[in-house]
Amino acid sequence: MWFRRDLRLSDHPALLAAADEGEVLPFVVVEPQLLTDHRPSARRMLRSIAALYEATGGALVVRCGDPVDLVPQAAAAAGAERVHITRDTTPAGRVPDEDVGGRLQEQGAQLVTTGTPCAVGPGLVLTGEGTPYKVFTPFARAWRDHGWPAPADRVGDDVWLPGGADLLAEVGEDGLERVLAAADEDAIDGPAGEDAAQERWRSFLRDDLAGYDTDRDRPDRDATSRMSIHLTHGEIHPRTMLADLAAHPAAGSDAAQRFVTELAWREFYADVLWHRPDSAWADLRDALAGLPYDDGSETDRLVEAWRQGRTGYPFVDAGMRQLLAEGFMHNRVRMVVASFLTKDLHVWWPVGARHFLDHLLDGDLASNSHGWQWVAGTGTDASPYFRVFNPITQGERFDPDGAYVRRWVPELAHLPGKAAHTPWTHPDGAAHGYPERVLDHAEERREALDRYEMARAQT
Numbered sequence: 245m246w247f248r249r250d251l252r253l254s255d256h257p258a259l260l261a262a263a264d265e266g267e268v269l270p271f272v273v274v275e276p277q278l279l280t281d282h283r284p285s286a287r288r289m290l291r292s293i294a295a296l297y298e299a300t301g302g303a304l305v306v307r308c309g310d311p312v313d314l315v316p317q318a319a320a321a322a323g324a325e326r327v328h329i330t331r332d333t334t335p336a337g338r339v340p341d342e343d344v345g346g347r348l349q350e351q352g353a354q355l356v357t358t359g360t361p362c363a364v365g366p367g368l369v370l371t372g373e374g375t376p377y378k379v380f381t382p383f384a385r386a387w388r389d390h391g392w393p394a395p396a397d398r399v400g401d402d403v404w405l406p407g408g409a410d411l412l413a414e415v416g417e418d419g420l421e422r423v424l425a426a427a428d429e430d431a432i433d434g435p436a437g438e439d440a441a442q443e444r445w446r447s448f449l450r451d452d453l454a455g456y457d458t459d460r461d462r463p464d465r466d467a468t469s470r471m472s473i474h475l476t477h478g479e480i481h482p483r484t485m486l487a488d489l490a491a492h493p494a495a496g497s498d499a500a501q502r503f504v505t506e507l508a509w510r511e512f513y514a515d516v517l518w519h520r521p522d523s524a525w526a527d528l529r530d531a532l533a534g535l536p537y538d539d540g541s542e543t544d545r546l547v548e549a550w551r552q553g554r555t556g557y558p559f560v561d562a563g564m565r566q567l568l569a570e571g572f573m574h575n576r577v578r579m580v581v582a583s584f585l586t587k588d589l590h591v592w593w594p595v596g597a598r599h600f601l602d603h604l605l606d607g608d609l610a611s612n613s614h615g616w617q618w619v620a621g622t623g624t625d626a627s628p629y630f631r632v633f634n635p636i637t638q639g640e641r642f643d644p645d646g647a648y649v650r651r652w653v654p655e656l657a658h659l660p661g662k663a664a665h666t667p668w669t670h671p672d673g674a675a676h677g678y679p680e681r682v683l684d685h686a687e688e689r690r691e692a693l694d695r696y697e698m699a700r701a702q703t
């Protein structure tokens with residue numbers, strides 16, 4: 245069993261398929277640059293692998309190198325005729341899978357793919373004409389109608405092949421020690437691994453689900469599940485979450501249904517990326533192909549201020565600083581900071597998407613690129629080009645007491661209530677070094693709309 249972003253033992257159809265054939269050798273390949281990458285997102289991946297090592301009772305074999313070489317070598321060394329995987333439907337996952345599959349075939353073995361990281365595999369929800377959905381609401385309806393199987397049984401603790409590490413002694417470089425060392429480092433988020441995912445999920449169901457539909461847009465309240473980090477690493481399968489929601493006493497409530505809809509967004513974006521792998525780093529729709537973007541040294545300076553959370557717009561700065569400090573940002577704030585980069589700074593969305601993926605612990609290519617494109621107006625939503633988020637009124641509406649801003653921007657901690665959103669109107673607003681606004685939002689909004697109108701007229 246070759247684990248990638250499916251780092252769990254429960255509800256794991258590929259692992260179950262492997263176990264059906266006999267003893268399983270659990271295998272992980274870490275690419276060398278991951279071990280020396282000190283960004284929290286890379287360390288988080290290593291911590292998740294370390295948690296899987298513990299969960300397998302030390303049976304997991306961790307090797308460092310290129311999976312295209314190491315997986316066939318490991319199969320040969322272990323005498324395995326079949327290597328099991330969960331399908332990786334991202335563009336980055338598809339190519340190596342084909343290469344590994346080809347190499348295994350050459351040595352008379354086979355790559356067996358079972359399941360995906362989604363409740364309904366990307367590509368399976370189609371319109372009556374057999375074409376992919378391009379808009380979320382009809383997709384979500386069809387996705388619910390399609391349905392998903394019940395969670396798969398958990399494999400027994402006795403499933404592992406003894407002595408796997410010895411069998412693979414000649415394969416690649418042993419990466420286990422460095423993975424375990426990363427697990428001991430200070431982490432900026434909570435614990436990693438399947439047990440931590442289950443614990444977080446149970447506590448959300450117990451304490452926060454009831455208020456989810458009313459509070460989910462409030463970054464000042466810790467009202468969302470924060471399950472995205474666990475989902476990204478496959479420490480829990482969304483089907484497990486959907487089954488728990490269906491069995492919950494509040495199953496029919498607006499809150500539970502709203503949560504299901506959010507999981508549908510994740511699956512929608514995975515589906516869009518499956519059909520259009522090119523949309524990972526380029527516009528999904530070319531309706532705004534003629535849109536002029538800014539670049540040059542002045543733009544670089546502004547983008548850097550955005551990255552560091554020093555734009556002078558408190559709600560934007562709070563979000564960007566939360567990202568750097570926690571590797572996480574609330575969804576509402578993600579939309580506002582993305583709008584600021586694309587519509588106030590007039591910068592092409594991949595610049596921001598890259599920064600997000602560098603820092604997010606829940607970095608997910610599909611949700612990230614399409615979350616960005618939804619805001620930028622190049623994605624699945626047909627008419628968002630005129631939607632320019634106002635960073636001040638968004639802050640006043642979704643952080644009405646200014647608590648979120650004060651938490652992340654200490655230079656504004658002295659300002660009472662919603663005054664934290666408009667420090668320039670307060671005599672002491674800049675007393676602790678908070679920067680002036682780098683631009684005038686009203687002016688840039690007009691500029692963005694002019695550019696969008698021009699681009700639409702051209703295409």
Ligand SMILES: Cc1cc2nc3c(=O)[nH]c(=O)nc-3n(C[C@H](O)[C@H](O)[C@H](O)COP(=O)(O)OP(=O)(O)OC[C@H]3O[C@@H](n4cnc5c(N)ncnc54)[C@H](O)[C@@H]3O)c2cc1C
Pocket residue numbers: 460468469470471472473475476506507509510511513573574575576578579582600604606607608609611612613615616619
């Ligand atoms: C510009 C931008 C970039 C984003 N980048 C990512 C990313 O890299 N990885 C990522 O997982 N999400 C991304 N999102 C979506 C969303 O912001 C996060 O999933 C959410 O904030 C995670 O917090 P949570 O688990 O507490 O969410 P909850 O509100 O508890 O939602 C439950 C789950 O539903 C899914 N979900 C919720 N909202 C969305 C959404 N808008 N799109 C897709 N899935 C959603 C997530 O899996 C999430 O864990 C992005 C959104 C935007 C606007």
